[in-house]
Amino acid sequence: MVIITGTSRGIGKAIAENYLSLGELVIGIGRNHTISHPNYSPIICDLNNPESVDRISFPQLNEEPVIFIHNAGILGRVDYFEKLESVELARVMQVNLFAGAAILQRLLNYIPKTRIFKSIFISSGAGKNPIASWAAYCASKAAVDLFCQTIQLEEQQLGREKFHCLSVAPGVVDTDMQVMIRETSADSFSEVERFREYKHSNQLYSPELVAKKLYKLIHETPLEQVIYSLRDIQL
Template sequence: MIIITGTSRGIGKAVAEHYLSRDEKVIGIGRNHPISHPNYSSINCDLSDPDAVDQISFPQLGEEPIIFIHNAGILGKVDYFERLESKEIAQVMQVNLFAGATILQQLLKKLPKDQSFKCIFISSGAGKNPIASWASYCASKAAVDLFCQTIQLEEQELGRNDFHCLSVAPGVVDTDMQATIRESNQNSFSEVERFKEYKNSNQLYSTELVAKKLLKLIHETPLNQVLYSLRDIEL
């Protein structure tokens, strides 16, 4: 069973479709569900709403291996931190970290300690290197890295032996988020020209490539750490 947040487009949709092509059962969590497949089921939820996320419940998951991928993420308003409203900052943290953490906690409570369980949070290079005008996003992705490391440590101590919690940076991907970045005003985002050049010089990964690399990491790579970059995964 594969559980994925944010399957309406981008990386999440590509990953879901890859799993469906392998005859896996997929549960998508989010506001929109354009995927139509007999093995796809959906949970409608606005991940920016903490109360809505708290209400998520899962059907009987059985004893099969479970993979949870918290892919949903938002950049937030691209502008200098002193110009942001507190609700804009909170929304980024809620979608990028807290929503996934809430779902993960429910799964950890529900699944037996001996059931195979892999949890993957999509992180970012922006969580390791500061980018002006992305303070909320950078902070949320840095938090994802340490959160996943801590959960891995805790679950080892609690005796969950067939468990991996991964924080995976996909690289710079050709998604709607990148399109939004390129539309930023120079006065709000000093590096906008660099991101335009990524697109113009074909340096962006396709969502299809990212999905293939992510599945290879999850299913074919010896998992001996928590932090990974898909740049290091060769097809």
């Protein structure tokens, strides 16, 4: 069973469709659902609303491994931090980190310790290096890396032997998030031309390629660390 947040479009939709094409049961969590498939179960939830996240109820688990992928993410308004409203930071942290953490905590308390359980948070290169006008996003993705490392450590100490927690950066991917980045004005975002150039010179990964690389990492790679980049996964 695969539980994925943010399956309405972009990377999350491609990951869900890849698993569905392989016959897996997929539960999608998000505000909008665009997948219609007999093995797809939608859970409507605004991840920006903690009460809505707490109301999620999971179906009965069978004996199969559980994969949880916290993919939903937002960039927030792209501009210098001093110009933003302070709630912007809270909103980005809530969707990118806290919502996924709350779901993971519920799953850790629900899934027996003996079960194969892999939890993947989609991180970003922006969590490793600062990008001006992306302060909230960079902070949230850096936090994702250390959160996942800490949970891996904790669950090892608690004896959950078949558990892996991964923080996975997908590379630069051709989705609505990149459209939004390219549409920002240079006054608000000094590096906008670099991102426009990625698109013009065809350097963006497709979401489908990312989904296949992620599958290879999760299911066909010895998992010896927590932090990964899909740039290092060759198909």
